[in-house]
Amino acid sequence: MHSSIMNRTVGRLMLLLILFLTAGQHSLQAQPPGDGGPRFQQVTAEDMADAETQWMKKKLKLKKPELNRVKDINLRFAKERMTLLKTNKPDPARMQALEKQQEEELKGALSEKQFTNYLKRRGEIREELQSSHNNSLPPPPPDRF
Numbered sequence: 156m157h158s159s160i161m162n163r164t165v166g167r168l169m170l171l172l173i174l175f176l177t178a179g180q181h182s183l184q185a186q187p188p189g190d191g192g193p194r195f196q197q198v199t200a201e202d203m204a205d206a207e208t209q210w211m212k213k214k215l216k217l218k219k220p221e222l223n224r225v226k227d228i229n230l231r232f233a234k235e236r237m238t239l240l241k242t243n244k245p246d247p248a249r250m251q252a253l254e255k256q257q258e259e260e261l262k263g264a265l266s267e268k269q270f271t272n273y274l275k276r277r278g279e280i281r282e283e284l285q286s287s288h289n290n291s292l293p294p295p296p297p298d299r300f
Contacts, residue, residue: 199237200233200234201230201233203229203236203237204229204230204233205226207233208222211225211229212225214272214273214276215265215269215272215273217265217269224264225261225264225265228260228264229257232253232256232257235253236250239253258274261273
């Protein structure tokens with residue numbers, strides 16, 4: 156039971172991190188591990204993609220064929236985001252461009268209803284992030300995911 160709660164919490168944090176990093180509202184400066192830098196450096200692209208895919212599976216009710224396409228898209232873009240985050244000063248414009256490219260590919264992989272729902276839910280999370288912009292990583296919203 157404790158493991159299930161922990162997995163949900165980690166999944167929430169991962170998704171918030173993904174959305175926070177791709178929002179383009181903030182510029183993060185990567186720091187080497189061990190000197191108090193952001194925890195995202197301990198997260199792999201695979202972790203990010205898995206968290207995002209699981210969230211989408213649950214919230215959008217993805218079936219196996221959709222799930223496989225979405226997982227491939229999310230992994231490819233997570234790898235690109237992680238590459239950018241490893242630079243000393245990630246480019247917010249490039250992060251936004253990646254988000255738009257990913258959005259376009261997801262649009263082709265999802266039904267119109269699923270895609271609309273995805274945009275709506277992502278927008279809700281983004282609003283929460285923007286309202287708590289003074290915190291470097293906002294707490295996960297209760298029972299949102």
